[in-house]
Amino acid sequence: MELNLERIKNAQENIKEVSRRTPMFHTSTFSRLCGCNLYLKCENKQKTGAFKLRGAYNKLVNLTEEEKKKGVVASSAGNHAQGVAYAATAFGVKARIVMPVTAPQAKVNATKEYGAEVIQFGQVYDECYAKAVEIQKETGATFLHPFNDLDVMAGQGTIGIEILEDLPEMDVIVIPIGGGGLISGIATAAKAIKPSIRIIGVQPEIIASTKASMEKGEVVTLPGAKSLADGISVSTPGTECFKYIQKYVDEVVTVSEDEIAYGMFSLMERNKLIVEGAGASAIAALLAKKVNGIQGKNVVAIVSGGNVDIATVSKIIERELVLQKRRIKFVVELQDKAGTLGILITEVGAMGGNVVTVRQNDNWNEKGLDYADVQLVVTAQSKEHGEEIVKKLREKGYLVQISKPV
Structure with a gap:
């Protein structure tokens, strides 16, 4: 063959x-x-x-009726699991599938919803495979290899x-x-x-x-x-x-x-x-x-x-937004009085920045209690746009300090 x-x-x-x-x-x-x-x-x-559905379904088509009665077992990081579960259910075949404990929960849930019994074992695929082979020997089920x-x-x-x-x-x-x-x-x-x-x-x-x-x-x-x-x-x-x-x-x-x-x-x-x-x-x-x-x-x-x-x-x-500097984090020193924070946020919005989070901290320094540090996380359209927002704020007289990436 x-x-x-x-x-x-x-x-x-x-x-x-x-x-x-x-x-x-x-x-x-x-x-x-x-x-x-x-x-x-x-x-x-x-x-x-x-x-993965393509290969799994084609494998089920080629099983004998006797093999189908004994059920199938598979090992998978997730996608083969769902393909086998879907195909087995379509043929009325019992499926047990071993998935790593680190498998994305979306894949685990979907596999169960397609009708398979899921056993989570090991950190990576190869550990799952060993467990699935063990189950196959115990049950006599047909092993559906994900690739070989x-x-x-x-x-x-x-x-x-x-x-x-x-x-x-x-x-x-x-x-x-x-x-x-x-x-x-x-x-x-x-x-x-x-x-x-x-x-x-x-x-x-x-x-x-x-x-x-x-x-x-x-x-x-x-x-x-x-x-x-x-x-x-x-x-x-x-x-x-x-x-x-x-x-x-x-x-x-x-x-x-x-x-x-x-x-x-x-x-x-x-x-x-x-x-x-x-x-x-x-x-x-x-x-x-x-x-x-x-x-x-x-x-x-x-x-x-x-x-x-x-x-x-x-x-x-x-x-990626952080790496591309399209999301920036900076601190602005403001007078701690009504309206100043609202004006700052409006200024940023008028320049096209999207304010994601704002946090105001009391400023316990030589300037006394009349000032506060306001930490902002802002999403910009590009790295250049973010730099332009900071530049314009400084031109307007704000004391702006760029923070480390979010």
Whole structure:
């Protein structure tokens, strides 16, 4: 048995009534920033919020009736869990899924809501995997591997067919890599249809196990690490996946945690897409100029998933606003009398600043009790706008002291 275009086309037929044909659209903003004709393939718009449904459902289709009766067990950082839960429920199959205790709560809750029993164990995927194998041996259930399975890889490969059906002139596909199921499936399909197409993988630099494996020429295991891209924080690539990665993937690049966060923020701000860290990894690599030879080329970045906690989204937004100096914190000395604080806030608002928080402290210094320090956090339209607000306040006679980043 092997992974090939025929098998992937069969998978496409198997999942066509369930899986969405996700949108792929051109983005002029990112095209300009990245120097190519850039398209986004939005698997965050797939059912369950990620591409994983494709492989999970195709695997369930190929189980025997006896295997279905025994149930299934899986291990997952979150997206495979939801895909398996959805697919198992559709077939009336009992599913037990092991997820790390660090998995985003949104993914845990969604997996339960799709009908699976969730067991939380370990800090990273590899610990979950060991626990799931233990449960499989105890129960006799079928283990549904999140990536190292030909049926799963074939399901994910249907994305490659869709891309080249929608845009045959595509030159480059940039794909996040965890265990390798997604990229091996897409690469196999895309190279079979168009051998000249370039396939670029992206991994977090703190756990770039596939890149290390490609450099050594064999599968290697790296120490577990928790990336913001939790869905692709995998210590060991799949052995089956690696065969096809070696054969079809042209290059693997890495991105830092800061670059992943910026990718998430940029997709939210520029394209109104809420994505998880893994889903933002491809665009992160392109924005960071990690992918060479794409000038003027037709490039698609796979936005692999959107299952991210809202609390994490809030932190990412806050962090990027501070780093870009679009949220500033400063202290203004005021006379402590009625109306002065209101005038200050009005002045800031008139200059286009959005006052987020205000805190007034008594000023116990040589000036006595007639003065107070007022601490403001203000969101500006840009770094330059924030600097202009501070400058104009000083020109109006206010004593302004910039604080450390919020």
